Amino acid sequence: MYVNSLNVLSIYFSVFIFVVGNKMIFSMKKFFLLSACCAALLMSCNGECSKDSTVCKEPDKSQIVYENIMTRRSVRKYHSQPVERSKMDTIVKCGINAPNGMALQSYEVRIVDDSDFINGITEIYKRNNPEAAQKAGFKNPFSNAPTVVFIANDKNYDLSQVDCGLLGGNMILSAWSMGIGSCCLGGIVRFMNENEEAAAYLNKLGFSEGYELLYAIGFGYPDEKPAAKPRRTDKVKYID
Numbered sequence: 001m002y003v004n005s006l007n008v009l010s011i012y013f014s015v016f017i018f019v020v021g022n023k024m025i026f027s028m029k030k031f032f033l034l035s036a037c038c039a040a041l042l043m044s045c046n047g048e049c050s051k052d053s054t055v056c057k058e059p060d061k062s063q064i065v066y067e068n069i070m071t072r073r074s075v076r077k078y079h080s081q082p083v084e085r086s087k088m089d090t091i092v093k094c095g096i097n098a099p100n101g102m103a104l105q106s107y108e109v110r111i112v113d114d115s116d117f118i119n120g121i122t123e124i125y126k127r128n129n130p131e132a133a134q135k136a137g138f139k140n141p142f143s144n145a146p147t148v149v150f151i152a153n154d155k156n157y158d159l160s161q162v163d164c165g166l167l168g169g170n171m172i173l174s175a176w177s178m179g180i181g182s183c184c185l186g187g188i189v190r191f192m193n194e195n196e197e198a199a200a201y202l203n204k205l206g207f208s209e210g211y212e213l214l215y216a217i218g219f220g221y222p223d224e225k226p227a228a229k230p231r232r233t234d235k236v237k238y239i240d
């Protein structure tokens with residue numbers, strides 16, 4: 001069991017409140033004795049401890065990051081509530097802290113959790129793709145997500161699409177670490193860029209001159225646990 005300093009402090013104060021609550025005379029001597037015990041416990045938390053101890057070392061950060069990456073999957077079935085804006089703020093903050101070419105931050109990001117907006121595009125999409133809309137579980141063409149992030153690239157910077165991809169990668173992984181699923185979306189963006197009826201919604205996103213909608217990412221609380229798709233390790237080679 002991992003016990004950090006906060007756990008120890010909360011145990012300490014619980015004991016303190018219990019003692020005072022029971023109207024015991026809490027002498028300075030007892031106070032210092034309790035302090036010494038807690039200090040010893042805190043010191044034992046500092047770094048290594050034996051495997052079978054109840055007070056263990058802090059979890060390995062690299063293992064946490066690895067697990068987060070390896071367990072992430074694209075989600076296409078969600079609970080209906082949009083992701084809280086406070087959580088989206090954190091997710092986007094992680095996104096814009098991704099590496100970016102020449103520190104240009106050559107992207108623009110729009111977050112939509114307005115059901116009128118999503119339903120409006122969905123209706124246009126359904127009219128144009130009746131067969132796709134009839135698939136079981138279809139709610140909207142954003143992989144059924146209740147919150148959608150639209151990402152535009154700067155057409156005047158040749159590596160802008162890399163910036164946009166890294167931004168999205170950070171958002172997807174930070175979301176996953178918070179229990180929030182996501183799915184990258186290329187198909188609906190192609191539709192929005194080409195369909196005349198969808199132009200009104202594209203305009204609503206208000207991207208600056210010189211920026212073009214590149215892709216979107218749907219976010220929401222997962223209502224499925226998709227299996228991992230196999231990855232081709234033969235695509236990767238060391239050059240000796």
Ligand SMILES: Cc1cc2nc3c(=O)[nH]c(=O)nc-3n(C[C@H](O)[C@H](O)[C@H](O)COP(=O)(O)O)c2cc1C
Nearest residue numbers: 072073074076143183184185186187188215226229
């Ligand atoms: C650029 C890009 C575009 C994508 N477009 C779509 C899409 O339009 N619809 C969709 O359902 N999934 C889309 N995906 C998700 C991929 O299908 C998914 O990442 C891939 O199958 C691997 O599965 P995983 O993410 O669960 O590992 C897209 C992913 C990327 C990176």
